Amino acid sequence: MASNTYGKLFAVxxxxxxxxxxxxxxxxxxxxxxxxxxxxxxxxxxxxxTGKSRHTSARHESDEVEILSGVYEGRSTGTPIALLIRNxxxxxxxxxxxAEQFRPGHADYxxxxxxxxxxxxxxxxxxxxxxxxxxxxxxxxxxxLAQRHGIRIQGFLSQLGDIRPASMDLSVxxxxxxxxxxxxxxxxxxAYMDALRKSGDSVGARVDVWADGVPPGWGEPxxxxxxxxxxxxxxxxxxxxxxxxxxxxxxxxxKGSEHRDQLGPDGFASNHAGGIxxxxxxxQRVTCSVAFKPTSSLRLPVDxxxxxxxxxxxxxxxxxxxxxxxxATPICExxxxxxxxxxxxxxxxxxxxxxxxxxxxxxxxxx
Numbered sequence: 349m350a351s352n353t354y355g356k357l358f359a360v361x362x363x364x365x366x367x368x369x370x371x372x373x374x375x376x377x378x379x380x381x382x383x384x385x386x387x388x389x390x391x392x393x394x395x396x397x398t399g400k401s402r403h404t405s406a407r408h409e410s411d412e413v414e415i416l417s418g419v420y421e422g423r424s425t426g427t428p429i430a431l432l433i434r435n436x437x438x439x440x441x442x443x444x445x446x447a448e449q450f451r452p453g454h455a456d457y458x459x460x461x462x463x464x465x466x467x468x469x470x471x472x473x474x475x476x477x478x479x480x481x482x483x484x485x486x487x488x489x490x491x492x493l494a495q496r497h498g499i500r501i502q503g504f505l506s507q508l509g510d511i512r513p514a515s516m517d518l519s520v521x522x523x524x525x526x527x528x529x530x531x532x533x534x535x536x537x538x539a540y541m542d543a544l545r546k547s548g549d550s551v552g553a554r555v556d557v558w559a560d561g562v563p564p565g566w567g568e569p570x571x572x573x574x575x576x577x578x579x580x581x582x583x584x585x586x587x588x589x590x591x592x593x594x595x596x597x598x599x600x601x602x603k604g605s606e607h608r609d610q611l612g613p614d615g616f617a618s619n620h621a622g623g624i625x626x627x628x629x630x631x632q633r634v635t636c637s638v639a640f641k642p643t644s645s646l647r648l649p650v651d652x653x654x655x656x657x658x659x660x661x662x663x664x665x666x667x668x669x670x671x672x673x674x675x676a677t678p679i680c681e682x683x684x685x686x687x688x689x690x691x692x693x694x695x696x697x698x699x700x701x702x703x704x705x706x707x708x709x710x711x712x713x714x715x
């Protein structure tokens with residue numbers, strides 16, 4: 349299977365299946381000297397993990413990272429960093445009845461037509477289990493970005509079904525299982541998900557990610573635009589059906605006089621562009637929004653086909669998320685981090701010695 353690598357100078361290759369013996373990744377291009385320890389990965393992997401609340405899949409993996417290469421005496425060596433996580437709680441028998449059936453909304457049908465074979469256990473390569481290694485790679489990127497450039501990346505759930513935050517307090521995002529920025533609404537979300545799970549159905553969600561401290565100048569027009577690569581990386585996450593940068597589709601109803609971000613000696617007056625102009629970072633907060641579709645694995649029966657072309661009734665049993673967006677925040681953060689680190693290294697390689705003249709203040713402009 350091709351296209352399992354993203355990034356150019358900071359390149360991440362993931363491998364493994366949901367119910368295989370292990371999953372892993374190879375991170376190539378990390379500069380030498382970065383302190384890396386297996387314990388560094390624990391926090392973000394726990395944030396992504398299932399089994400932490402009744403609102404996610406009951407699958408419980410230990411997600412202990414083994415560092416196989418690229419780190420010596422606690423520091424990156426500049427050579428490929430290989431990370432491995434062993435699967436310890438796979439339950440493949442749950443998929444025996446649907447091994448020859450196509451689950452509507454899943455990649456079963458398309459994988460079959462592309463490869464002529466598929467791993468039905470938990471979706472195989474198309475499972476969200478693969479995103480574990482994206483988060484692991486993102487830990488390295490986030491650490492380098494924070495130390496080298498002071499960049500802080502923060503994600504949160506900005507919509508669950510038709511529920512939106514009534515207020516915005518990022519300090520409470522890590523205090524609830526929804527990554528929700530309004531603590532007072534958490535009981536409402538709990539009740540909503542309990543009713544949804546009881547009905548056997550699922551729902552979509554939206555995740556926002558903000559990156560603060562990104563300096564101006566990152567991004568490579570025309571085909572290496574920062575917003576284009578962010579969109580591609582985020583769209584590559586399982587179940588993502590839409591990505592917006594800045595106001596996104598909201599720009600359709602704006603007038604040009606409203607959308608343009610006025611610039612003055614004190615900076616920008618607004619940030620409708622999401623911190624990116626012409627594919628290059630402007631120095632403002634980089635903002636992304638990601639839309640996740642409802643989970644397709646349902647215990648509600650639905651008509652479909654089997655691999656022989658016969659009509660069948662499909663009922664998906666096993667352990668599944670009623671809303672994959674609930675634990676997608678760390679995944680989205682990781683993809684943003686990976687893209688930003690890749691762009692930082694690319695900018696340094698081409699333009700690291702570029703000196704930009706100081707912009708004069710209005711009072712110093714002649715005339």
